[in-house]
Structures are given as structure tokens and as C-alpha cells.
Amino acid sequence: MNEDAVVKVALVSCGSExxxxxxxxxxxxxxxxxxxxxxxxxxxxxxxxxxxxxIEAASPDLCLMMARAKAVVEGLSDVDGVFITSCFRCAxxxxxxxxxxxxxxxxxxxxxxxxxxxxxxxxxxxxxxxEALTTIARRRHLLAREKQSGLTAGIxxxxxxxxxxxxxxxxxxxxxxxxxxxxxxxxxEAFNQALEEAGVKQEDIQAIGTTGYGxxxxxxxxxxxxxxxxxTVNSKGxxxxxxxQKGHATVIDIGGMDNKAISVDDGIPGMFTMGGICxxxxxxxxxxxxKRLGVDITELGALAVKGMEQNVDMNSYCIVFGIQSLxxxxxxxxxxxxxxxxxxxxxxxxxxEQQLQEVDVKEPLILVGGSSLxxxxxxxxxxxxxxxxxxxxxxxxxxxxxxxxxASGYVEE
Amino acid sequence: xxxxxxxxxxxxxxxxxxxxxxxxxxxxxxxxxEKVTTVGVDSPPMNITAEEPKHGLKYAAVEVPAGVRxxxxxxxxxxxxxxxGIIVGESPMAFGCMGCARTNELTKYLIRSxxxxxxxxxxxxxxxxxxxxxxxxxxxxKSLDEVKGESEEATE
Amino acid sequence: MAEExxxxxxxxxxxxxxxxxxxxxxxxxxxxxxxxxxKETCFGTMVTGPREAVNKVVKEIVDLDKNHIFVKERGFPxxxxxxxxxxxxxxxxxxxxxxxxxxxxxxxIGKALDKYDEHVPLKEIEHKKKLGVKDLQDIVESxx
Numbered sequence: 001m002n003e004d005a006v007v008k009v010a011l012v013s014c015g016s017e018x019x020x021x022x023x024x025x026x027x028x029x030x031x032x033x034x035x036x037x038x039x040x041x042x043x044x045x046x047x048x049x050x051x052x053x054x055i056e057a058a059s060p061d062l063c064l065m066m067a068r069a070k071a072v073v074e075g076l077s078d079v080d081g082v083f084i085t086s087c088f089r090c091a092x093x094x095x096x097x098x099x100x101x102x103x104x105x106x107x108x109x110x111x112x113x114x115x116x117x118x119x120x121x122x123x124x125x126x127x128x129x130x131e132a133l134t135t136i137a138r139r140r141h142l143l144a145r146e147k148q149s150g151l152t153a154g155i156x157x158x159x160x161x162x163x164x165x166x167x168x169x170x171x172x173x174x175x176x177x178x179x180x181x182x183x184x185x186x187x188x189e190a191f192n193q194a195l196e197e198a199g200v201k202q203e204d205i206q207a208i209g210t211t212g213y214g215x216x217x218x219x220x221x222x223x224x225x226x227x228x229x230x231x232t233v234n235s236k237g238x239x240x241x242x243x244x245q246k247g248h249a250t251v252i253d254i255g256g257m258d259n260k261a262i263s264v265d266d267g268i269p270g271m272f273t274m275g276g277i278c279x280x281x282x283x284x285x286x287x288x289x290x291k292r293l294g295v296d297i298t299e300l301g302a303l304a305v306k307g308m309e310q311n312v313d314m315n316s317y318c319i320v321f322g323i324q325s326l327x328x329x330x331x332x333x334x335x336x337x338x339x340x341x342x343x344x345x346x347x348x349x350x351x352x353e354q355q356l357q358e359v360d361v362k363e364p365l366i367l368v369g370g371s372s373l374x375x376x377x378x379x380x381x382x383x384x385x386x387x388x389x390x391x392x393x394x395x396x397x398x399x400x401x402x403x404x405x406x407a408s409g410y411v412e413e
Numbered sequence: 414x415x416x417x418x419x420x421x422x423x424x425x426x427x428x429x430x431x432x433x434x435x436x437x438x439x440x441x442x443x444x445x446x447e448k449v450t451t452v453g454v455d456s457p458p459m460n461i462t463a464e465e466p467k468h469g470l471k472y473a474a475v476e477v478p479a480g481v482r483x484x485x486x487x488x489x490x491x492x493x494x495x496x497x498g499i500i501v502g503e504s505p506m507a508f509g510c511m512g513c514a515r516t517n518e519l520t521k522y523l524i525r526s527x528x529x530x531x532x533x534x535x536x537x538x539x540x541x542x543x544x545x546x547x548x549x550x551x552x553x554x555k556s557l558d559e560v561k562g563e564s565e566e567a568t569e
Numbered sequence: 570m571a572e573e574x575x576x577x578x579x580x581x582x583x584x585x586x587x588x589x590x591x592x593x594x595x596x597x598x599x600x601x602x603x604x605x606x607x608k609e610t611c612f613g614t615m616v617t618g619p620r621e622a623v624n625k626v627v628k629e630i631v632d633l634d635k636n637h638i639f640v641k642e643r644g645f646p647x648x649x650x651x652x653x654x655x656x657x658x659x660x661x662x663x664x665x666x667x668x669x670x671x672x673x674x675x676x677x678i679g680k681a682l683d684k685y686d687e688h689v690p691l692k693e694i695e696h697k698k699k700l701g702v703k704d705l706q707d708i709v710e711s712x713x
Contacts, residue, residue, distance in 0.1 A: 008658075015480025015513060020463040023456040038660025046506060046666060061512030061663075068660070077659070087478030092514065119466035119479040423664060425583060425671045426678055428641040433682075445644025446578070449651065458651035459644075505670035509663030540677055541694050547681035548691050 039077035080137035132231035154403030157214030160256025174198025209403030237402025241392035254371035304376020307337030344376035418495035583613035585675035586637035
């Protein structure tokens with residue numbers, strides 16, 4: 001597919017026109033040069049769709065979603081990706097939406113996003129998701145890249161920290177990691193750290209890739225060849241670092257402000273979800289716990305692995321009330337180790353409840369992002385899912401490594 | 414002449430029969446027309462914005478999905494305006510404004526809760542049922558004239 | 570602009586008549602007012618124009634065979650970009666399927682309206698009830 005071509009995204013939805021979010025969906029699609037299309041269906045299939053697909057939904061619009069999903073899978077509708085969406089808090093729609101997502105993923109290689117909206121959902125909320133969907137359709141050849149070549153840099157301007165790496169001939173030769181204060185200043189600092197460690201000059205870099213919240217700003221500032229959202233970049237970075245580029249993998253990225261759960265096939269995201277409503281499910285929760293315990297964030301993990309989360313009563317995931325529970329536990333005599341373990345468990349459990357239902361977890365499970373370095377987090381996740389959690393080396397640099405790897409696609413061009 | 418809310422709210426047959434027997438159907442189509450011809454609102458396809466689900470809070474709580482509340486913002490005022498109602502069950506699938514089962518449950522409930530003449534029946538499957546369907550609707554609509562006539566006399 | 574819009578309506582006329590074809594309905598419109606635009610679709614004729622003119626011409630069409638021509642108002646004007654399958658990327662309008670199902674019932678409704686006009690007494694129909702547990706038990710036992 002041509003980079004400039006309009007990406008056709010099948011909209012398989014229920015309720016969006018009546019929730020007042022339809023205009024937002026249309027505008028976010030336009031902003032990434034995509035067009036929403038409504039898959040054509042054979043009208044007669046509606047009579048039996050409940051039994052054909054298998055869910056006898058009471059809502060006709062959900063039946064229509066199933067019919068449209070079938071049309072996409074059977075190729076009646078020529079599309080490049082699928083956006084499945086329905087009202088938040090509708091149980092019937094959640095069942096149908098999840099099964100449609102699985103169905104399309106199983107029977108086609110189209111990228112799929114699943115999302116539940118409220119009337120407050122805006123185009124800005126959906127931008128990263130839609131950008132990822134169109135990237136997967138448009139840049140499949142680039143995402144197929146498995147080795148870094150030449151001398152490239154990747155900068156990940158995250159909400160909490162900014163990471164930079166320099167790579168040469170498939171090796172990381174320098175890295176930088178600084179808190180994000182001013183987007184460009186922090187990126188420059190991280191980049192300079194990486195350049196210094198690598199012993200190279202900025203003008204020698206053949207291609208720069210940027211990702212993260214600040215990707216557009218720093219991309220423009222540094223003249224990046226690749227400016228890319230973090231879903232495709234991070235899944236690429238994760239399978240590269242974990243050396244699992246072929247076959248299935250699941251990537252969980254716990255960031256400073258939001259999380260991604262991505263189901264990856266041969267290094268390309270198939271289904272993914274992003275959470276960003278609750279700070280209780282982010283690295284920020286762990287940061288605050290460390291502060292309340294009076295330890296550095298780098299020490300929290302070692303504490304957590306020695307503790308037992310069961311010893312602490314937590315009655316909320318909330319960053320305010322949950323932390324309050326932890327403080328109360330300390331007052332009642334809980335050990336800092338138990339409290340640290342409970343904090344890790346709380347973050348992981350919320351991710352499990354709110355996000356892992358939206359993707360199919362297939363091994364290997366690769367945990368990345370700054371929070372993966374807090375040993376209590378992979379331990380809690382492994383215990384919860386009863387599977388081995390893989391934390392690759394340099395897991396916190398995931399976005400920067402993914403960017404440097406993908407940017408090297410522009411070196412040869 | 415009475416204002417009669419019909420269910421399914423977009424039915425050709427019911428809208429036609431109500432009109433044919435001299436009453437005013439309260440149907441979705443007219444409300445959608447009001448929406449789509451509202452000048453100055455640009456929220457395609459139906460000019461329903463995030464405001465409608467908020468207006469819908471009058472009929473359903475915030476924990477009810479936005480799509481239900483958005484639809485209720487349109488159908489709710491119709492129910493309040495109605496002087497009589499006809500609810501037809503066993504309907505073929507209808508999408509869009511009639512596409513949500515939860516909205517439909519609430520719509521029927523709110524119609525039933527109004528103290529007003531109400532006819533409930535099912536879509537016919539053969540000619541005999543068709544005859545019964547039309548006769549019952551016709552008689553119901555005619556009876557509205559009588560009821561209305563009486564109440565108008567009473568107020569005089 | 571707003572006032573003008575409010576005054577313009579679209580009605581959908583669905584014919585289910587042996588004697589009147591959709592084209593006859595269309596001809597009726599062509600003969601009448603110049604303010605009116607019509608569009609023929611799979612299931613009927615859409616008549617758009619000022620409210621009074623539309624109501625007048627629709628009544629004339631219905632009078633051609635009153636029990637077999639049906640009318641409802643339509644929310645969107647014909648070919649509106651927001652609903653047109655060409656511009657909105659395919660897929661039939663949400664109202665299409667139900668309209669199709671209702672259109673298939675129209676001969677039945679038309680016949681019933683004829684009978685009503687002719688004061689044909691209503692046939693008593695026995696509506697099937699659910700089988701009683703006792704009856705079901707009898708059937709089970711008899712098939713053992």
C-alpha cells in the first residue's frame with residue numbers, strides 16, 4: 001500500500017451515531033488520512049445472523065455489527081483495518097464487540113481496534129489508536145523490518161520520562177534516560193547522553209525516529225525521518241529486544257501515564273488497547289507509593305518481591321484512595337515490603353481487569369516500559385496470569401529502540 | 414385529532430394507519446428531520462452531539478450507555494407529547510433509532526407508564542392476522558375520537 | 570435558510586397496488602407542482618418540497634388507490650450526503666431493512682383495509698397457546 005493512499009477503515013459500531021461521538025470518529029480518521037466505510041452486506045443474511053455468527057443479540061444494531069464483521073472477513077468489503085466500537089457500560093455490546101474482535105483477528109490479517117466510548121470521547125483520545133491502525137495498514141513493509149542497520153537514533157518522548165538510544169549495525173551503542181520536563185529540552189538532554197555514550201556526533205546519525213506523546217514536536221525539531229505512535233513502535237521494539245519476532249506475542253507496556261496491551265503476530269500488532277483514564281493503573285501509582293514509603297523508585301521493586309500483597313487490605317485502585325489504604329496499612333503495622341507488593345499487585349490487577357480483556361493473551365508475554373524494571377510488577381503479573389513474564393534487557397528503552405530500528409528503514413531508501 | 418406515539422417509532426405501516434384514520438403520528442422520522450435540518454450544528458450524520466446523551470439523563474441514569482441516552486433525548490419528548498399510543502411487538506429487525514434493545518425496552522416502558530389510551534398488539538403473519546391487526550388499530554383510533562370528543566365536551 | 574428548511578419535507582410513498590404503479594405516482598407529481606422534487610427508490614417514491622405542496626400531491630397519489638398506497642415522512646432529504654451510501658462509504662441506510670420487511674406486509678394490510686371499508690366481519694382467530702405440561706407429558710408417554 002502506498003504511503004499517501006487513503007486507508008479504508010471498516011466501522012463496525014453500535015450506538016456511535018446516537019452518543020454524539022460519530023463526528024469525532026470521522027474527524028480522527030480524516031486526520032490520519034483514513035476513511036471510515038460501512039461494510040456492504042447481503043441484506044438477507046440479517047435474518048439468520050444471530051445463529052450464523054452464534055450470538056443471538058437482542059439489539060438489532062449488534063446483529064448488524066456481526067453481519068458487517070462477516071462481510072469484512074469474507075472479503076465482500078475491501079478494507080485495510082477494522083474499528084469496532086460500542087457504548088461503554090453496555091454488557092450486551094461488550095460481549096458482541098469482544099467476539100467480533102476475536103473473529104476478525106482469527107479469520108483475517110486485518111488490524112483491529114476495539115473501543116468503548118462515552119459521550120465524552122473525543123478525536124484526541126482516539127488519535128494514537130487510529131494512527132496505529134493506519135500505520136499497520138500503510139507501513140506493513142516497514143514493520144516487517146527485523147534488524148537495525150546503519151547509524152540511527154530513536155527518541156521516545158514519554159509523559160513522565162524521555163528516552164533516547166543510538167544504534168549501529170543492530171547494536172545499542174548509547175542510551176539516555178531523563179525525566180520529561182520541557183519536551184524539547186528533555187529530549188535534547190537524553191539524546192546528548194546517548195550520543196556521548198555512543199561516542200558519535202548528531203550530524204553522523206543517518207536517520208532519527210521519534211515516538212511518545214511529544215513525537216510530533218521533537219520529530220520536527222530533530223528532523224526525524226520517522227514520527228510514529230507508540231503502539232506499533234513499542235510492539236516492534238518489544239519483540240526485537242525479546243528476540244521473539246516470529247509468531248505470536250503479547251506486549252504489555254506500563255507507562256507513566258497510560259498502558260498499552262498489544263497482541264502481536266510476526267512483529268505486527270493485530271489487536272491492541274490503550275488505557276489512560278485512571279492513574280491507578282500507571283507507573284505514577286508506583287512512583288507515589290515509593291515516595292510514601294520514603295524509598296527511591298528504583299528500590300521499590302526489590303522491596304516488593306520480598307513482600308506479600310495479601311497482608312495489605314486495599315479497597316480501591318484509585319491513586320488517591322488506594323494510596324490512602326496503603327498508608328493506613330503502614331499505620332496498622334504492615335511492613336514496607338508488603339505495601340510495595342500490594343501496590344504492584346494493584347496496578348497489575350487493574351490492567352488485567354480493564355485491558356487484558358480486550359486482547360488475547362498469548363505467550364510469550366513481554367512486559368516493557370519503565371515499570372517493568374520494578375521487579376514486583378512482573379512478579380505480580382506472572383502470579384495473576386499464571387504465566388511466565390518476559391522482561392527483555394533495556395525494556396524501559398522500548399520506544400526509543402523501536403524508533404531507531406524502524407528509522408533504519410529510511411537509511412537504505 | 415390525537416397525537417399518537419407509535420412503536421416501532423419508525424414504522425411505515427403504523428405511521429400511515431394513524432394518519433389514515435385521522436390522527437397525528439408521533440414518529441422518529443419527523444424528529445430526525447428536525448435534527449438534520451438544524452442550522453449551525455455540524456455533527457454528521459444526524460446532528461446528535463454530546464449534548465443529547467446529557468439531555469437523556471432525564472430518562473436514564475449516567476450508568477446507562479450514551480447511545481441509549483442519546484436516543485432517549487429524541488424519543489423521550491415524543492412520549493411526553495403523546496395523547497395515545499400503539500405498541501406493536503414481534504417486529505422485524507429495525508436498525509438505527511430502533512437498533513438498541515435497551516432503548517426499546519425503556520421506550521415501551523415509558524409509553525406504558527403514561528396514563529393514556531394504549532393499544533398493544535403484534536405484527537401480523539398472515540391475512541387473517543392482518544385483518545385483525547388493521548381492524549383493532551382502526552377501532553382503537555376511532556375510539557380516540559370518542560374519548561377526545563367526550564373530554565372536550567366535559568371541559569366546555 | 571432555517572425557515573425555508575423547516576417548511577420543506579420529504580414523504581416516502583410506497584405503492585402496493587395492482588392498478589397503480591410507482592411510475593403512475595411519479596407522473597402525478599410531474600403533473601402537479603414545479604416546487605416538488607421526486608426520487609424513485611427500490612421501495613417507493615420520495616417526494617420532497619414545501620409541506621403543503623407535498624401533502625397535496627401525496628393525497629392525490631394515495632387517492633389513486635387509497636388502501637394500497639402507503640405514506641410516511643422521512644427524516645433525511647433524498648441523497649443527503651450524510652446518509653448517501655456513495656459518500657458515506659457504502660452500507661445501506663439503517664432504515665432500509667425494516668422498510669423492506671414492512672413493504673412485504675403491505676399487500677396483507679391493503680387487503681385488510683379493503684375488508685374494513687366493506688364492513689366484512691372480523692374472523693375469529695384462535696391464537697396458539699403454549700402446550701400444557703400435562704399435554705406434553707401425554708405426548709412423551711405416548712411416544713415411549
